[in-house]
Amino acid sequence: MNLRTKYKVSLVKTIIRLENVSVEYRIPSERIGTLKEYVIRWVQGKVKQKKFLALKDVFIEINQGEVFGVIGHNGAGKSTMLKLFARVLPPTIGRIEISGSVSPLLELGAGFHHELSGRENVYLNGAILGYSREEMKSKFDSIVEFSGLHDFIDAPIRTYSSGMWARLGFAVATASRPDLLLVDEILAVGDEEFQKKCFDRIEEFRDNGTTIVIVAHSMQVIKDRCSRVCWLDHGELKYIGDPEEAISHYRKSQTN
Amino acid sequence: MSNNKNYYVYDAKNKSAKPLEELRQAYNYRYLISQLLRRDIVTRYKRSFLGIGWTMLNPLGTMIVLSIAFSQVFNMTEGYPAYVLSGLMAWNFFSQTTYASMVNLVWGGGLLKRIYMPRTSFALAAIGTGMVNTLLTIIPMIIVMLVLGVPVKLTIFFTPIPLLLLALFSLGFGLILSTLAVYFPDVAEMYQIVLTAWMYLTPVIYPEEILPENILFIISTFNPMYSLMKLFRIPIFYGRLPTFEEFLLPALIALVVFIIGWLFFTYRSDEFAYKI
Numbered sequence: 001m002n003l004r005t006k007y008k009v010s011l012v013k014t015i016i017r018l019e020n021v022s023v024e025y026r027i028p029s030e031r032i033g034t035l036k037e038y039v040i041r042w043v044q045g046k047v048k049q050k051k052f053l054a055l056k057d058v059f060i061e062i063n064q065g066e067v068f069g070v071i072g073h074n075g076a077g078k079s080t081m082l083k084l085f086a087r088v089l090p091p092t093i094g095r096i097e098i099s100g101s102v103s104p105l106l107e108l109g110a111g112f113h114h115e116l117s118g119r120e121n122v123y124l125n126g127a128i129l130g131y132s133r134e135e136m137k138s139k140f141d142s143i144v145e146f147s148g149l150h151d152f153i154d155a156p157i158r159t160y161s162s163g164m165w166a167r168l169g170f171a172v173a174t175a176s177r178p179d180l181l182l183v184d185e186i187l188a189v190g191d192e193e194f195q196k197k198c199f200d201r202i203e204e205f206r207d208n209g210t211t212i213v214i215v216a217h218s219m220q221v222i223k224d225r226c227s228r229v230c231w232l233d234h235g236e237l238k239y240i241g242d243p244e245e246a247i248s249h250y251r252k253s254q255t256n
Numbered sequence: 257m258s259n260n261k262n263y264y265v266y267d268a269k270n271k272s273a274k275p276l277e278e279l280r281q282a283y284n285y286r287y288l289i290s291q292l293l294r295r296d297i298v299t300r301y302k303r304s305f306l307g308i309g310w311t312m313l314n315p316l317g318t319m320i321v322l323s324i325a326f327s328q329v330f331n332m333t334e335g336y337p338a339y340v341l342s343g344l345m346a347w348n349f350f351s352q353t354t355y356a357s358m359v360n361l362v363w364g365g366g367l368l369k370r371i372y373m374p375r376t377s378f379a380l381a382a383i384g385t386g387m388v389n390t391l392l393t394i395i396p397m398i399i400v401m402l403v404l405g406v407p408v409k410l411t412i413f414f415t416p417i418p419l420l421l422l423a424l425f426s427l428g429f430g431l432i433l434s435t436l437a438v439y440f441p442d443v444a445e446m447y448q449i450v451l452t453a454w455m456y457l458t459p460v461i462y463p464e465e466i467l468p469e470n471i472l473f474i475i476s477t478f479n480p481m482y483s484l485m486k487l488f489r490i491p492i493f494y495g496r497l498p499t500f501e502e503f504l505l506p507a508l509i510a511l512v513v514f515i516i517g518w519l520f521f522t523y524r525s526d527e528f529a530y531k532i
Contacts, residue, residue, distance in 0.1 A: 025530055026527065033440070034440055035439075035446065036442070038439075080530075086370060088372055091266065097264070098263070102372075110367060115302045116299060120294075120295075127291040127292075128373060129371070130285065130373070131287070132287050
C-alpha cells in the first residue's frame with residue numbers, strides 16, 4: 001500500500017509552473033486617442049507612461065488532472081493569469097513553464113466568419129487553434145457529428161442560430177483532448193441537452209488527465225467543480241488551496 | 257520557447273530573440289495563414305455573381321475610366337492604357353495589402369487576446385491575398401497589351417521578382433501601420449488620405465516624363481514607391497530586363513523596410529494582448 005501511494009505520487013506531473021511571475025502593463029497616464037495628439041504631446045515631452053502591476057510575484061504549480069479555479073474581484077488579475085496560461089502574454093518578470101497542449105475554450109465561435117460555410121469555418125477555426133491540414137481532415141467528421149449539424153454544414157454560417165453557432169464552436173474547440181483546458185466563465189451553449197453533452201465531454205477530458213483551469217464569477221460553479229482554488233487580490237496571490245476556504249476569504253475581503 | 261507545440265517555457269531573464277521566434281512560428285502556422293488567405297479571397301466575392309472575375313475586372317474598369325479621361329492629355333505615352341494598368345497592378349497591391357494588414361489585425365484582436373497565434377499571420381495572409389489578386393490581373397494585362405499592339409515579351413516571366421520585392425516592402429510597411437493602428441484608431445482613417453496623396457506623388461496614372469525635372473528628382477529620391485513601381489513596370493510594359501541599378505535600389509529599400517517593420521512589430525506585439 002505504502003509503495004503504491006509512493007508510486008502514485010511520483011506519477012503526478014506538473015502541467016503549469018509559474019515562478020515568481022509578475023506582469024506589468026504600460027498604460028498612458030492620460031487617454032491619448034489619436035496619433036496626432038500623441039505626436040503633439042511627444043514633441044512637448046508630455047507623454048507619460050504609467051506602470052501597473054497586474055500580477056505580483058506569483059508562484060503557482062498546477063498538476064495534471066486538477067480542476068483549478070481562479071477567483072477574485074474585477075481587476076484582480078484573473079484574466080491576466082489566463083492570458084499567461086494561453087501563451088498570449090509573456091511575464092515581465094519570472095518564469096513560466098507549461099508542459100502539454102493548451103486549448104482555450106474561447107467565446108464559442110470567436111473567429112468564425114459569417115460569409116463562410118460551416119465546413120469552411122471548421123477548417124479556419126481549427127487552423128486558429130493550431131491544427132494542421134491533416135489533423136483537421138481526420139477530425140472533421142467527428143466534429144460535425146458532435147455538433148449535430150450534418151444537414152447545415154455547407155450553408156453559410158450567417159444562416160445559423162446562435163445556438164448552432166456555439167455548438168459548432170464547441171465541437172471544434174474540443175476536437176481533441178488537450179492537456180490543459182482554459183475555461184473563462186461557464187458555458188451557456190444552446191439547449192440543455194447540448195449543455196449536458198459539453199459538460200460530459202469536459203468531464204471525460206478530466207478523467208483522462210486533462211487539467212482544467214476555470215475563471216468564474218459564480219461561486220457555486222467553483223464550489224461544485226474545482227479541486228483547488230486560488231484567490232487573487234490586486235494582483236497578489238492571497239490564498240491557494242481548499243475551495244471553500246478560498247471562497248470565504250474572498251467573501252470576507254468583499255464585505256470589508 | 258521550445259520547438260514542441262506541447263511544451264512552452266518563457267523566462268523573462270532569458271528571452272529568445274523575438275523577431276526570429278516570430279518567423280519560426282509563422283512557418284509553423286503556415287496552415288493558419290493559408291486559411292486566412294483563403295478566407296479573404298472567398299469572402300470578398302462570395303455573394304457576387306461574377307465571383308473572382310471581379311479581381312480582373314476591377315482594375316480593368318479603372319483603367320478604362322482613366323484612359324478615357326487622360327488619353328488626350330498623356331498621348332505622348334504609347335499604349336497608355338497598358339501603362340496605367342501595369343501601374344495600377346503595383347499600386348493596388350501596395351495599397352490593398354497594407355490596408356488589409358492593419359484592418360485584419362484589429363479584427364483579429366479579440367482572438368489575439370485569448371489564444372496564441374503568430375501575430376504576423378494577418379499581415380502575411382494579406383500579402384498572400386494581394387499576390388494571388390495581382391497574378392490574376394496579369395491575364396487582362398496581356399489581353400490589353402495584345403489589343404493595343406504593345407509587344408508582349410518573354411521578360412514578363414521576370415514579374416514575380418519585382419512583385420516579391422513589392423511584397424517585402426508592403427509587409428514591412430503594413431506591420432508598422434498595424435502596430436500604430438493598435439494604439440491609435442485614427443491611423444486607419446488617416447491612412448486612406450495618405451494613400452490618395454501618395455498615389456498622386458507616384459507615377460501611376462501619369463507618365464513620369466510630364467514632371468518638371470526638380471520635382472521628378474524629389475519624387476525619385478524620397479518616394480520609395482517610385483523605384484519599386486518602375487521596376488514592376490519594366491518587364492511587363494517596357495518588355496526588357498532591369499539594369500543592375502534599376503534593380504539594386506528598390507531591392508535595398510524593400511529589404512530595409514521589411515526588417516524595420518518586422519522588428520518594430522515583433523518587439524511591440526507582446527503588448528497587443530492588452531492594448532487591442
